[in-house]
Amino acid sequence: MQRAALFRGGDAQMAAGDLGELLVPYMPTIRVPKSGDRVYKTECAFSYDSPDSEGGLYVCMNTFLGFGREHIERHYRKTGQCVYLHLKRHLIEKVPGASGGALPKRRNAKLFLDLETSSDLNSDDFEYEDEAKLIIFPDHYEISLPNIEELPALVTIACDALLSAKSPYRKQEPDSWEEELQASKHAKTLVQLDNGVRIPPSGWKCSKCDLRENLWLNLTDGSVLCGKWFFDGSGGNGHAMEHYKETGYPLAVKLGTITPDGADVYSFDEEEPVLDPHIAKHLAHFGIDMLQMQVTENGLRDNDIKPRVSEWEVIQEAGVKLKPMYGPGYTGMKNLGNSCYLNAVMQAIFSIPEFQRAYVGNLPRIFDYSPLDPTQDFNTQMAKLGHGLLSGQYSKPPMKSELIEQVMKEEHKPQHNGISPRMFKAFISKGHPEFSSNRQQDAQEFFLHLINLVERNPVGSENPSDVFRFLVEERTQCCQSRKVRYTERVDYIMQLPVAMEAATNKDELIAYELKRREAEAARRPLPELVRAKIPFSACLQAFSEPSNVEDFWSSALQAKSAGVKTSRFASFPEYLVVQIKKFTFGLDWIPKKLDVSIDMPDFLDISHLRARGLQPGEEELPDIAPPIVIPDDPKDRMTNHFVESLDIDESSVMQLAEMGFPLEACRKAVYYTGNLGAEVAFNWIIAHMEEPDFAEPLVIPAFGEVASSGTAALGAVGLDNQPPEEMVAIIISMGFQRNLAIQALKATNNNLERALEWIFSHPDPEEESDPALDTMDMENNANANILAETGSEGPRIKDGPGRYELFGFISHMGTSTMSGHYVCHLRKEGRWVIYNDLRVCASERPPKDLGYIYFYHRIPS
Numbered sequence: 001m002q003r004a005a006l007f008r009g010g011d012a013q014m015a016a017g018d019l020g021e022l023l024v025p026y027m028p029t030i031r032v033p034k035s036g037d038r039v040y041k042t043e044c045a046f047s048y049d050s051p052d053s054e055g056g057l058y059v060c061m062n063t064f065l066g067f068g069r070e071h072i073e074r075h076y077r078k079t080g081q082c083v084y085l086h087l088k089r090h091l092i093e094k095v096p097g098a099s100g101g102a103l104p105k106r107r108n109a110k111l112f113l114d115l116e117t118s119s120d121l122n123s124d125d126f127e128y129e130d131e132a133k134l135i136i137f138p139d140h141y142e143i144s145l146p147n148i149e150e151l152p153a154l155v156t157i158a159c160d161a162l163l164s165a166k167s168p169y170r171k172q173e174p175d176s177w178e179e180e181l182q183a184s185k186h187a188k189t190l191v192q193l194d195n196g197v198r199i200p201p202s203g204w205k206c207s208k209c210d211l212r213e214n215l216w217l218n219l220t221d222g223s224v225l226c227g228k229w230f231f232d233g234s235g236g237n238g239h240a241m242e243h244y245k246e247t248g249y250p251l252a253v254k255l256g257t258i259t260p261d262g263a264d265v266y267s268f269d270e271e272e273p274v275l276d277p278h279i280a281k282h283l284a285h286f287g288i289d290m291l292q293m294q295v296t297e298n299g300l301r302d303n304d305i306k307p308r309v310s311e312w313e314v315i316q317e318a319g320v321k322l323k324p325m326y327g328p329g330y331t332g333m334k335n336l337g338n339s340c341y342l343n344a345v346m347q348a349i350f351s352i353p354e355f356q357r358a359y360v361g362n363l364p365r366i367f368d369y370s371p372l373d374p375t376q377d378f379n380t381q382m383a384k385l386g387h388g389l390l391s392g393q394y395s396k397p398p399m400k401s402e403l404i405e406q407v408m409k410e411e412h413k414p415q416h417n418g419i420s421p422r423m424f425k426a427f428i429s430k431g432h433p434e435f436s437s438n439r440q441q442d443a444q445e446f447f448l449h450l451i452n453l454v455e456r457n458p459v460g461s462e463n464p465s466d467v468f469r470f471l472v473e474e475r476t477q478c479c480q481s482r483k484v485r486y487t488e489r490v491d492y493i494m495q496l497p498v499a500m501e502a503a504t505n506k507d508e509l510i511a512y513e514l515k516r517r518e519a520e521a522a523r524r525p526l527p528e529l530v531r532a533k534i535p536f537s538a539c540l541q542a543f544s545e546p547s548n549v550e551d552f553w554s555s556a557l558q559a560k561s562a563g564v565k566t567s568r569f570a571s572f573p574e575y576l577v578v579q580i581k582k583f584t585f586g587l588d589w590i591p592k593k594l595d596v597s598i599d600m601p602d603f604l605d606i607s608h609l610r611a612r613g614l615q616p617g618e619e620e621l622p623d624i625a626p627p628i629v630i631p632d633d634p635k636d637r638m639t640n641h642f643v644e645s646l647d648i649d650e651s652s653v654m655q656l657a658e659m660g661f662p663l664e665a666c667r668k669a670v671y672y673t674g675n676l677g678a679e680v681a682f683n684w685i686i687a688h689m690e691e692p693d694f695a696e697p698l699v700i701p702a703f704g705e706v707a708s709s710g711t712a713a714l715g716a717v718g719l720d721n722q723p724p725e726e727m728v729a730i731i732i733s734m735g736f737q738r739n740l741a742i743q744a745l746k747a748t749n750n751n752l753e754r755a756l757e758w759i760f761s762h763p764d765p766e767e768e769s770d771p772a773l774d775t776m777d778m779e780n781n782a783n784a785n786i787l788a789e790t791g792s793e794g795p796r797i798k799d800g801p802g803r804y805e806l807f808g809f810i811s812h813m814g815t816s817t818m819s820g821h822y823v824c825h826l827r828k829e830g831r832w833v834i835y836n837d838l839r840v841c842a843s844e845r846p847p848k849d850l851g852y853i854y855f856y857h858r859i860p861s
Contacts, residue, residue, distance in 0.1 A: 197222030
C-alpha cells in the first residue's frame with residue numbers, strides 16, 4: 001500500500017498533498033502531550049481492551065484517553081473530538097524458514113515499548129507486529145503511519161510524543177506501586193563468577209560488619225553485604241555499595257525478598273530498583289531455587305518452617321490438578337506486585353448480587369453520565385471492573401484445535417485471558433499512604449477502605465454497601481455501682497478473637513514446640529508442623545464475653561472505677577463478614593500471625609447474640625461528664641499541657657527503636673499518640689515514615705505556634721480549634737465514630753485521655769453541624785466505624801434473622817500482613833472455585849479452616 005490516506009468509504013487513494021488539507025479543520029483539537037499529561041495508550045477507560053484486543057485501542061489526540069471499539073463512539077458523541085490514534089498489535093505466526101534461521105524483526109520496533117507481552121509466547125513460532133493509524137471521525141478516514149512527509153509537522157510531533165509517552169501509572173515516589181520497574185541493562189549480559197559460592201537458606205550476615213538485616217546478595221560474586229538507608233528504609237553501613245565501587249559488579253538482590261514471583265533487585269550502576277528477567281537463573285548459580293522460596297520475617301524459607309503441610313501449599317491447593325474455569329464470573333486478575341489483597345477482595349465483592357446490580361446492571365447509565373475523564377471516577381471504574389469480571393469477555397477457553405496443538409507441540413498461542421486492574425488500583429489508592437505503595441497490605445483494611453469509597457460515591461437509589469452494615473449495641477457497666485450505659489455504633493465486620501487457650505491438641509503443640517527448638521539448636525530439618533486446632537464455638541464464646549474497660553470513669557461514683565463492656569448485634573446484616581483476628585504483635589512488637597485451624601461452619605446461627613437493650617431492674621449511669629480542671633490563664637493552660645505532654649514513655653520508645661526505627665521518630669510517635677503504648681505508636685510510624693522530617697528531632701511548638709501537618713502536636717489549637725487529625729484517627733481506631741471523636745476533643749481542649757473519658761460519659765452527644773466537618777477529607781479514615789448517615793431516619797440497615805450460609809472466604813499465606821499472599825475461594829453454581837490472581841480453577845479441597853475473612857449470606861426465613 002502506498003503511503004497515503006485510505007478512505008473506507010470507497011478505498012480511494014489520496015494524493016500526499018491532500019493530507020494536510022484533510023487535517024486542517026481538526027488542527028486546533030490536536031495536542032502534543034506535555035509533561036504531566038497522562039497518556040492512556042495501553043488500556044481503555046471503560047473496558048480492558050488494549051492494542052492486543054481484536055478491535056485495537058483508539059487514543060484521543062486531545063485528551064489522550066484510550067477507548068476500545070465499543071466505547072469510542074460514546075466519547076466522540078460526548079466531546080466532538082474527531083481525531084484518534086488507533087493502535088493495534090498483531091500476533092503473527094512465523095513462516096518456517098522465511099527468515100533464514102534468524103528471528104524476524106518487528107516492523108515498528110518503536111511502538112508500544114511499554115505494552116506488556118505474554119510470557120507464554122514462543123518466540124520461535126510467533127512474533128508481534130505493531131500498527132498505528134490516524135482515524136478521523138465520523139467517516140472513519142484512515143491515515144497509516146508513519147507518514148512523516150505527508151503529515152503536517154504538528155501532527156507528526158503529536159503522534160511521536162504520544163507513542164513515546166511513559167505509562168500514566170508512573171509516579172515520582174520511588175516506593176509507589178505505579179512506578180513500573182524497568183529491566184536492568186545488565187541483566188541479560190551479567191557475568192557470574194564460577195567461584196563455588198552457595199548461599200544457605202538462613203543465618204546470613206554481612207561479611208564485613210556482621211549485620212544480620214538489610215542484606216544484599218551480589219549476583220556476580222555471591223558476596224553478602226549490608227545495604228544503606230537508600231532503598232527500602234532499612235539501616236546499614238553501606239558495604240554493598242562499597243563493594244560495587246571496588247569491583248564494578250552492578251546487580252544485587254535483597255535476601256529475604258525472594259519468592260516464586262520475583263525478588264527486590266537493585267542496580268548500583270543505574271542507581272535504582274530494577275527488574276531482572278533472568279533472576280531465577282542468576283539465583284540458581286548460587287544454589288537458590290526461587291520456586292522453593294517464600295518471604296519470611298527472619299529470612300528463612302517457609303519450607304524450612306512449615307514442611308509438607310505449609311499453608312502456602314494447602315491454601316493454593318498445590319499438588320492437586322485443578323480444572324481451569326472460564327466464562328462469566330470466572331475471570332482472573334493480574335497481580336500488579338503485592339496487589340493480591342485487592343484481587344481477592346474484589347472477586348468476593350462482585351460475587352454479591354447487590355454489587356453486580358449497582359455497577360454492572362447500571363453500566364450504560366454510569367458510562368453515559370461519566371465525567372470527561374472517566375479514569376478519575378469511582379463508579380465508572382467500579383462498573384468497568386465488575387463488567388470485566390462478570391462478562392466472560394476476558395475469560396475464554398482455548399479452542400479445541402488449540403488444545404490439540406498444545407498437546408502435540410507442548411506449546412500454544414498465548415491467550416489474553418484475565419484483566420489487569422491497574423487503572424482501578426491507581427484511582428482508589430490515590431492519596432492513601434499504604435494502598436498506593438508497593439507493599440503488601442491487609443485485605444480487611446482494604447475492604448473497609450473500599451466500603452468507605454462506596455459510601456462516599458452513591459450510585460442509584462440504593463447503596464450496595466448497605467448489605468454489610470449493621471448496628472452494634474455496646475453495654476458498659478460500672479462494676480461497683482452495677483449501673484449500665486447502652487450505646488450503638490455502625491460496623492461492617494464481625495471480628496472474632498482466636499481462643500488459643502481452647503486448642504484441642506495442646507499436648508501435640510507442646511511436643512512439637514520442643515522438637516522444633518531442638519531441631520533449630522542442632523540445625524536439623526524442622527519437624528512436620530502441628531497447627532493449633534481451635535473450635536469455632538470457643539471463638540464465638542470469646543466474642544460474646546465481657547471485656548475490661550481501661551481507665552473507666554464512672555459517672556455514678558464520680559470517680560475512676562472498674563468497668564466491663566459487652567457487644568451484641570442490634571441488627572443483623574444481609575451479608576455477614578467475619579474476620580478472624582489472626583494478626584497480633586509478638587513480645588518484640590513485630591506483627592505476627594497465629595497459624596491456627598478453626599472449624600468454620602458452613603451454616604452459622606448467631607441469633608443468640610441479638611441485643612436486648614435496657615433490661616428490667618437495670619439502672620442507667622447518669623449523664624455526667626468527668627471533671628476538667630482548667631487554669632484561669634489560657635497561656636498557662638497551654639504551657640501546662642505541653643509540660644505534661646513532654647513526659648514520654650521511654651519503654652515504648654525503646655520497644656520501637658529495637659524494631660529498627662530511628663530513635664527520634666520513635667519519640668515523636670510515642671509523644672504524638674499520647675503515651676498510649678507501643679502498638680498505637682507503631683501505627684503512627686507506619687503512617688508517617690515517608691515524610692521528609694520523619695527522623696528529625698522532636699520539636700514541641702511554643703504557645704501560639706501551629707504544628708506541621710505531618711506531626712500535629714496533641715495540644716496545638718488552630719484558629720478554628722479543629723482537633724488534630726492524628727488524635728481523631730486514634731479515637732476512631734478504638735471503635736468510635738468520627739463526629740463523636742471530634743466533639744470529645746473539642747470539649748476537652750484536645751486532651752486525648754480526657755476525650756476518651758468524655759466519650760464514655762456522653763453516650764448520645766448532640767449532633768453538631770460544622771461546615772469544616774462536611775468538607776474534611778475522610779480518605780485516611782476507612783475503618784470499622786465509617787461515619788454512618790444519621791439523619792432523621794437513622795443509619796441504613798437491612799435487619800433480619802441471624803442465620804447465615806458460607807459462600808466465600810479469603811485466605812492469607814505468610815507471617816504478617818506486611819508480606820505473603822492472598823487467595824479467594826467462592827462457592828458458585830454449587831461448587832467451590834479458587835481465585836488465585838489470574839488462575840481461576842475448580843477447587844478440590846477448599847481450606848475453609850485456614851481462612852482470614854469469611855463471607856456469609858443470610859438464609860431467608
